[in-house]
Amino acid sequence: MMPIEKPISICQAWCLTLLVASCSREAIPSFSIEDTYGTLNVMTEPLGFSFVDGTGRVLLETAAGEGGRSFLSFGTYDSLKFSHFYDPSNTQEAPFGARWKFAGNAVSKEEIPGGWRLSVTVEKEVGEKLLLDILTEEDVGFKFTATIVAPAAVAFFRLTFTAALGEHYYGLGERFDRTDAAGGAYQMFTAPSGQFTSSTNEVHVPVPFFVSKTPILPIST
Numbered sequence: 001m002m003p004i005e006k007p008i009s010i011c012q013a014w015c016l017t018l019l020v021a022s023c024s025r026e027a028i029p030s031f032s033i034e035d036t037y038g039t040l041n042v043m044t045e046p047l048g049f050s051f052v053d054g055t056g057r058v059l060l061e062t063a064a065g066e067g068g069r070s071f072l073s074f075g076t077y078d079s080l081k082f083s084h085f086y087d088p089s090n091t092q093e094a095p096f097g098a099r100w101k102f103a104g105n106a107v108s109k110e111e112i113p114g115g116w117r118l119s120v121t122v123e124k125e126v127g128e129k130l131l132l133d134i135l136t137e138e139d140v141g142f143k144f145t146a147t148i149v150a151p152a153a154v155a156f157f158r159l160t161f162t163a164a165l166g167e168h169y170y171g172l173g174e175r176f177d178r179t180d181a182a183g184g185a186y187q188m189f190t191a192p193s194g195q196f197t198s199s200t201n202e203v204h205v206p207v208p209f210f211v212s213k214t215p216i217l218p219i220s221t
Contacts, residue, residue: 025121027105033116035136042134044106046070047120051142059167059212063160069102071160076101076125077153098155101126127151163212171210181210 027045034040038053043062047070050061062071075098104121111117115135122130128150135143148154163169169181172188188206 025105025107027107028109031109033134033136033142035141036138037141040134040142042106042118044118047072047103047106047118047132057164059164061162063162065102065160066100070104072103073100073158074103074122074126074154075099075156075158077155079153099125100158103130106132122148125152126154166213168213169210170212171207173207174205176204 030042030044032039032041038051038059041050041052043049046064046068048062048064051059053059065071065073077098101123104123106118106120108119109116112133114137115133118132118134120130120132122128127148129148131147131149133145133147135145137143163182167182170179172181172186175186177184186206188208
């Protein structure tokens with residue numbers, strides 16, 4: 001007869017669950033992906049990126065968020081009303097009482113057609129997890145696609161990055177402040193009423209696409 005082992009207690013089971021959950025949130029090792037234009041370095045604890053061209057010059061690098069957290073954050077609410085317009089007019093503080101929640105660590109990586117898929121931890125106010133696809137396309141470079149699994153009350157997101165000294169960015173839609181967007185913060189939204197309030201909705205026709213002074217910056221947003 002096989003010996004009957006003593007069943008674990010509720011406390012032991014709870015501690016074991018916490019241990020497994022803690023291990024599952026540990027970051028995978030950081031890694032790099034090379035293509036024709038250069039190297040994309042992927043930081044995993046917390047999530048971050050940098051792109052270096054063939055000469056070793058850093059063309060784009062994400063900037064750490066508050067307290068050294070990820071460059072990617074989400075504006076969340078207790079609940080969302082589909083009839084309400086969430087105006088992210090203040091880029092420093094979350095508007096209308098929203099709370100900024102940051103992406104966490106990349107905890108798994110799997111190969112998919114054309115690139116890699118990362119599973120990134122997020123807080124429960126954001127959703128279950130974030131799936132980030134990093135794809136490489138010929139004559140384009142790297143392309144990112146992000147999906148929140150089982151999203152909660154997320155109204156908008158924010159990302160921050162730094163670039164090479166003297167870099168310039170053009171695009172982001174129709175606006176009247178200046179042509180170079182370097183160093184600025186622009187909201188990709190427009191008021192449903194069509195009204196414009198100075199310093200609130202500076203982008204009249206938002207287009208989430210930009211080009212840089214550098215001939216090849218193979219990262220699109």
